[in-house]
Amino acid sequence: MLIGGKSVEAQSGKRIERGSPGHSGAIVGSWPQASADDVCLAIGAAREAFDVGPWPRLSGAERSAILYRIAELIEARVEDLAIAECLEVGKPIAQARGEIGYCADMWRYAAGQARALEGQAHNAIGDDRLGLVLREAVGVVGIITPWNFPFIIASERVPWSIGVGCTVVLKPSELTSGTSVMMAEIARDAGLPDGVFNVVTGYGDPAGQTLAEDPGTDMVAFTGSVRVGTRIGEIAARQVKRVGLELGGKGPQVVFADADLDAAADGIAYGVYHNAGQCCISGSRLIVHEDIRDELLARVIDISRKVTFGDPLNETTKIGAMISRAHLDKVDGYVKSGRDAGAEVMIGGNAEAADGLYYAPTVFTGVRPDMAIAREEIFGPVLSTIGFRTADEAVALANDSEYGLSASVWSRDLENAMQTIRRVRAGRCWVNSVIDGTPELPIGGYKKSGVGRELGRYGFDEYSQFKGIHVTFGAPPRWFTG
Numbered sequence: 001m002l003i004g005g006k007s008v009e010a011q012s013g014k015r016i017e018r019g020s021p022g023h024s025g026a027i028v029g030s031w032p033q034a035s036a037d038d039v040c041l042a043i044g045a046a047r048e049a050f051d052v053g054p055w056p057r058l059s060g061a062e063r064s065a066i067l068y069r070i071a072e073l074i075e076a077r078v079e080d081l082a083i084a085e086c087l088e089v090g091k092p093i094a095q096a097r098g099e100i101g102y103c104a105d106m107w108r109y110a111a112g113q114a115r116a117l118e119g120q121a122h123n124a125i126g127d128d129r130l131g132l133v134l135r136e137a138v139g140v141v142g143i144i145t146p147w148n149f150p151f152i153i154a155s156e157r158v159p160w161s162i163g164v165g166c167t168v169v170l171k172p173s174e175l176t177s178g179t180s181v182m183m184a185e186i187a188r189d190a191g192l193p194d195g196v197f198n199v200v201t202g203y204g205d206p207a208g209q210t211l212a213e214d215p216g217t218d219m220v221a222f223t224g225s226v227r228v229g230t231r232i233g234e235i236a237a238r239q240v241k242r243v244g245l246e247l248g249g250k251g252p253q254v255v256f257a258d259a260d261l262d263a264a265a266d267g268i269a270y271g272v273y274h275n276a277g278q279c280c281i282s283g284s285r286l287i288v289h290e291d292i293r294d295e296l297l298a299r300v301i302d303i304s305r306k307v308t309f310g311d312p313l314n315e316t317t318k319i320g321a322m323i324s325r326a327h328l329d330k331v332d333g334y335v336k337s338g339r340d341a342g343a344e345v346m347i348g349g350n351a352e353a354a355d356g357l358y359y360a361p362t363v364f365t366g367v368r369p370d371m372a373i374a375r376e377e378i379f380g381p382v383l384s385t386i387g388f389r390t391a392d393e394a395v396a397l398a399n400d401s402e403y404g405l406s407a408s409v410w411s412r413d414l415e416n417a418m419q420t421i422r423r424v425r426a427g428r429c430w431v432n433s434v435i436d437g438t439p440e441l442p443i444g445g446y447k448k449s450g451v452g453r454e455l456g457r458y459g460f461d462e463y464s465q466f467k468g469i470h471v472t473f474g475a476p477p478r479w480f481t482g
């Protein structure tokens with residue numbers, strides 16, 4: 001772990017080991033198992049770095065220079081980081097490399113913005129008054145991340161929060177902590193002052209829970225399941241603490257009859273199989289016009305048959321391993337429930353025997369909107385297909401979900417595509433693409449998918465306090481005239 005700039009063990013000496021899900025569980029990671037006391041030490045280091053350290057008081061230009069150096073060092077270590085992420089998560093090495101490169105770009109974007117973070121001045125509130133709005137850092141932020149995109153999700157939050165002047169304690173998933181520790185080491189090597197970015201490794205309870213509960217954190221930014229996110233929200237509410245929640249999704253992919261079917265089929269397959277479907281923004285619900293349903297499905301099934309899946313270290317692998325046996329069984333349970341409910345498996349629907357935890361690309365058709373496979377987040381390579389006839393019906397189906405994280409619309413008629421996506425209640429949307437991303441655009445959820453926004457200029461507001469200052473010139477009118 002990294003606390004106050006030092007690499008430390010847990011006080012108990014206990015460790016957590018990680019077996020590669022793609023390689024019969026060969027041990028590929030070992031990290032300290034933090035107790036609540038260890039986490040309190042990290043919060044103390046972050047508190048000191050915020051309350052007395054130089055970081056929040058540095059100029060934006062000085063903070064920016066360090067964030068740029070971190071981006072450079074991430075790029076210099078792409079291969080190490082990608083291999084660690086590939087082995088711990090089970091994701092394909094080529095994908096992991098691309099993700100780390102994208103993360104360097106996020107750090108670079110945040111570095112650029114870090115010296116352009118402004119407040120406001122109100123010069124039209126009267127001749128004797130001037131209003132100022134100062135942007136300040138929220139304070140110490142506890143960041144809790146899941147296992148599916150450890151480096152990306154940390155890179156969507158850490159540079160934005162420290163870019164404003166906050167200090168951070170990051171708790172990655174106990175399954176995939178390696179690259180988060182490496183990120184903090186890189187930041188230290190880049191000259192980030194001690195205590196600004198601490199990483200504790202350990203289980204959700206007690207390590208994550210302490211970050212939420214301890215009065216030493218001013219904010220908790222949680223990414224993960226609705227179940228745990230709800231609990232974090234309750235803790236934050238009791239303490240009136242700032243909270244950000246990025247939770248689950250059940251992304252619709254609406255395909256109109258005039259769509260480019262080749263591009264759409266490729267996008268549907270990518271949208272649901274990327275990261276073995278373990279992606280909060282997966283396009284896991286295919287909502288397709290009845291006139292093209294069979295033709296589109298035939299193309300998606302053809303891709304599903306040919307796509308390379310298996311060993312994540314293989315350079316050509318597109319779909320790697322599932323994160324754990326328990327999770328693979330959960331995905332398989334959903335597939336069984338879909339079959340039992342009367343939906344038809346067109347391809348896949350089974351685990352694949354190999355030296356890892358692999359699940360075959362799976363396509364369901366004949367899915368009714370009330371089935372569990374249409375409503376719940378499966379978090380696996382499983383596509384649920386529902387047909388529609390009119391645009392109103394497509395929008396109603398897309399919005400028929402307790403989630404609202406992401407959505408895609410496929411149509412050659414840009415007006416139709418735009419009018420449709422405007423009516424879909426989701427925070428991250430695509431027209432004629434899927435799972436696209438850039439640091440400039442905000443991400444975040446509607447409905448049960450979460451609270452708050454990351455990335456873009458909005459991501460800095462998430463970690464900012466805004467202070468209004470009323471300045472009076474001359475002698476103000478007297479309140480007491482007696």
Ligand code: NAD
Nearest residue numbers: 145146147172173203204208209224225228246247248280
């Ligand atoms: P999870 O909720 O089980 O765990 C997420 C993190 O919370 C982990 O670090 C875990 O250790 C920690 N945690 C567990 N119990 C805790 C507690 N009591 N107090 C504090 N922290 C606790 O989720 P997961 O299984 O790691 O990830 C899968 C889920 O994450 C899916 O639902 C997925 O949709 C969601 N997700 C959302 C986004 C997004 O940006 N919206 C991104 C990735 C994943």
